[in-house]
Amino acid sequence: MTSQLHALCFDANDPLRLSRFWAGVLGRETTDDADGGHTLLPNDDTGFRIRFLPTREQKSGQNQMHFDLTSTSPDDQQQVVARALGLGARHIDIGQRPEEGHVVLADPEGNEFCVIEPGNSFLADCGFIGALACDGSQEVGYFWSRALGWPLVWDQDQETAIRSPRGGPKITWGGPPLMPKTGKNRLYFDLAPPAHGDQRAEVDRLVSLGAKRIDIGQGEAGRVTMADPDGHEFCVLTPRD
Numbered sequence: 001m002t003s004q005l006h007a008l009c010f011d012a013n014d015p016l017r018l019s020r021f022w023a024g025v026l027g028r029e030t031t032d033d034a035d036g037g038h039t040l041l042p043n044d045d046t047g048f049r050i051r052f053l054p055t056r057e058q059k060s061g062q063n064q065m066h067f068d069l070t071s072t073s074p075d076d077q078q079q080v081v082a083r084a085l086g087l088g089a090r091h092i093d094i095g096q097r098p099e100e101g102h103v104v105l106a107d108p109e110g111n112e113f114c115v116i117e118p119g120n121s122f123l124a125d126c127g128f129i130g131a132l133a134c135d136g137s138q139e140v141g142y143f144w145s146r147a148l149g150w151p152l153v154w155d156q157d158q159e160t161a162i163r164s165p166r167g168g169p170k171i172t173w174g175g176p177p178l179m180p181k182t183g184k185n186r187l188y189f190d191l192a193p194p195a196h197g198d199q200r201a202e203v204d205r206l207v208s209l210g211a212k213r214i215d216i217g218q219g220e221a222g223r224v225t226m227a228d229p230d231g232h233e234f235c236v237l238t239p240r241d
Contacts, residue, residue, distance in 0.1 A: 001151035046168030061182035136173035
């Protein structure tokens with residue numbers, strides 16, 4: 001039995017502020033988190049929680065993953081950008097070309113995200129969060145397909161993408177060259193076995209797929225910290241619904 005993608009976690013210097021920003025951008029409700037952070041609840045059955053957890057570490061380098069937000073028209077794209085800017089985002093340059101139609105922004109703590117131009121066929125039926133775009137190898141795309149039980153929906157030129165059978169956002173990996181890792185990732189996944197599952201058995205299964213257990217001084221009860229084949233961190237929680 002595979003784990004579910006329980007949450008996408010953000011390490012945040014100000015979890016409350018960052019959760020309020022993303023709640024405003026995404027139109028989601030917030031709730032307090034048991035670990036001292038804040039959580040955005042999914043607004044349909046294809047989504048996942050978004051958790052903002054406290055850290056003292058400052059952002060270093062470009063994130064390994066970011067949101068691609070969709071738009072339905074040029075006016076809609078401008079409205080999404082304007083809403084994000086009004087909530088505290090800013091324009092950034094990460095090397096995008098002037099002829100590219102997407103707009104690159106950073107949230108109040110510098111986490112990158114894109115607002116994609118209308119008419120993008122790859123994200124056509126994915127909803128407002130079109131994709132979680134990741135830096136990663138073809139191997140890691142295969143790993144996450146097996147880890148989550150999500151089928152590959154793209155596998156070409158070492159670029160991969162997976163998507164839940166229920167729909168929702170795609171998770172994509174861009175293939176080589178990979179960015180150098182600059183410390184612990186600020187965005188990472190929380191996985192959870194189903195209510196009748198077993199955390200230890202799931203950790204063993206993920207190790208058999210190519211993950212490894214790591215120690216980053218977390219010391220949190222009920223969480224096992226691991227790294228995928230590209231070395232990017234994720235956590236396995238205790239079973240839950």
